Amino acid sequence: MTKKTILNNEHRELGARMVDFGGWDMPVNYGSQIDEHHYVRQSVGMFDVSHMTVLDVKGAQAKAYLQNLLANDVAKLTRQGKALYSCMLNDEAGIIDDLIAYFLDEQNYRLVVNASTRDRDIAWLQKQAGNFDVEINERPALAMIAVQGPKARQKVRPLLPQRLGLSAAEIKPFSACWYGEWFVGRTGYTGEDGFEIMLPEDKAEGFWKQLLEVGVKPCGLGARDTLRLEAGMNLYGQDMDETKNPLESGLAWTIAWEPVGREYIGKAALETIKEKASSDKFVGLLLEEKGVLRGHQEVVLDDSSRGEITSGGYSPTMERSIALARVPASIGETCKIDIRGKLKNARVVKPSFVRQGEVQIEL
Amino acid sequence: MSNTPDDRKYADSHEWALLEADGTVRVGISDHAQELLGDLVFVELPEVGTNVDKGEECSVVESVKAASDIYSPVTGEIIAVNEALEEEPEVINDSPYEDGWIFVIKPADVTELEDLLDAEGYKNQTEDE
Known part of the structure; x- marks a missing residue:
């Protein structure tokens, strides 16, 4: 059974060509992949990335747990909201997954891991949690929309809940801010400036439509792949996997x-x-x-x-x-x-x- | 919806074959095929003068997504290729049945065209894709 994100109907209404991507029914393009690619480089595009897995790590030993789990060191994260890119390795140093860890506070971190590796990742995280005082909670009811391009931030800010819009104006690259269930990271997978926005599923359709109205172009996984390739960013499963360090x-x-x-x-x-x-x-x-x-x-x-x-x-x-x-x-x-x-x-x-x-x- | 003109024949593998007045056969890919492939970025043309068999790979079209072989719909000699595609492969996306033709073949046996699908048959075949 193919899984659908909360925005599935939006993609279909926009005439997207849909494909099975790791068990998810996702848009590969909405017409021309090349036009979508250029739009992100020159203006602003958006991607439904709600298929990605969001995991919250919470507990007195959250920091110690992640320091043991990841090849990069979350101790580098001292400013609230700062993000860290890291590999999660097995005992042979093979890459189980690559992920982003956001520092909320010493006892709370948020991880974003790949959709295709979800089950294996969660099993590994649970297994390694054994000796630590932590709990790991998946957040499947959050949608995620990446808005990317030189005009991304100026288009997004006015559409965020007011208090969040103010903080989002201030955050530095590779940092995040949040308000309630809304979470905005100045991160991405295109080599352009922009935001990745996590928000409650019941708000996703309205937010997507508002972005469309202000001229943000919907872009599919096809453009996402050519953008990340140009940016020299690795794709898990292609550029690395458990057999590569x-x-x-x-x-x-x-x-x-x-x-x-x-x-x-x-x-x-x-x-x-x-x-x-x-x-x-x-x-x-x-x-x-x-x-x-x-x-x-x-x-x-x-x-x-x-x-x-x-x-x-x-x-x-x-x-x-x-x-x-x-x-x-x-x-x-x-x-x-x-x-x-x-x-x-x-x-x-x-x-x-x-x-x-x-x-x-x-x- | 894809466009499928009924003045020509179609192969299962998505090529079209148009019998010209001079008895040659012009070959390209269907609108449905270009939609499936997405934006085309490279075409490897066959060489003029090459003899090809029906069903033989003789050209490659590459899109942003993937490379796809083009099979000759009939046996014969390649007598012309669309060199404009070397600089502008996207013409196939814009005009799959006219400006986006790929090669012209002088068929050894023109009745081989009868083995191909007509527009209706091709449409039925592609409906589920």
């Missing part, structure tokens, strides 16, 4: 090595891997010829060793094909990609192609 997934920056005394799940394995200097690295690729890079295409290095594209596609902003790839560390400045048996030239670049509407690499 953060060091070979471009996520070394999310590991808190300090303080060295902190124990966390996956630490020992991670330190062993780091000692050995992982042979694979995670890079961006820019195709120098016509064609489209896709996940699972083979990367052929100058020394004939091989890597693999994890996510690839067409970049509407650059009008070129780009990809994220896991490759041997011997990779140079260029490589070849096997596209249907033909070897095509690609350039190796930093995996951050477009941020804040600006192309980050030389074309």
Whole structure:
């Protein structure tokens, strides 16, 4: 049985093409995915992300619990509302999921995890909670709408409950504020400024319609994928999974090595891997010829060793094909990609192609 | 709803085949197919002069979502390709039946067209997709 978000009817009324996305009936586009992509880069678009899983962690030992659970360190969070991106690792340092943790106070944190990994995540969180004084509560009755683009904040603020609108004007990037059941994070998955808004389900339809009225364009999962790829943001299940560690997934920056005394799940394995200097690295690729890079295409290095594209596609902003790839560390400045048996030239670049509407690499 | 003109034939795999007055067959993809694929971003055209069999992969169209093979609806020789698609693949989205044609084939046996679906049959087939 396919699950539906509270906004399902809105998508259908807008003529969205719907697809099954990890068991959820979700909009892939409302017409042209490329138009939606450009609209977010240049103005403002919105995405129904109510399928994502919101979990509240509460208790006297909430902080200690999350310090043990996550590879990044929630002790970095000292200002109320501040967010932290982290991997949740298994004992072998494989990535169970990536998530955002918001600091509400020392005894209350909110986690947002992927929809596709929900069941496994919750089981893991419960299992690890054993020795800690914490409780974990899922918040399935919250809808979530991401409003993204340079005009996102100015469009959203007047539509929020009044007191929240005032605080939302003040919050810094990667921070959140809340009022009652409404929760606004200045976060996103597009490389643009914007908000991710959690709100009670019975308010979601009205809020969505108000956003439409002020000219916020509805955007589907298709544009969400090309936007995050241009921004060089990993997608769980494609760019990493339980068999990959953060060091070979471009996520070394999310590991808190300090303080060295902190124990966390996956630490020992991670330190062993780091000692050995992982042979694979995670890079961006820019195709120098016509064609489209896709996940699972083979990367052929100058020394004939091989890597693999994890996510690839067409970049509407650059009008070129780009990809994220896991490759041997011997990779140079260029490589070849096997596209249907033909070897095509690609350039190796930093995996951050477009941020804040600006192309980050030389074309 | 997708548009399905009845002046041509359709393959299960979503190509259309239009018999021209000079006996050649023009080939493209249906409106339904371009809708399913989404915005097209790349077309790999066959080479003029290539001989292809009916049902053989001879071209690839790639959208923002995925790559999709184009199968020749008849056996014959490729005699023209729509080079405009190399620069503007989105023409297939805008005009799948006219400006978005992909190649023209000189058929070895024009009666092979009779094996394809007519517009009505194709519409019935795609209704559930």
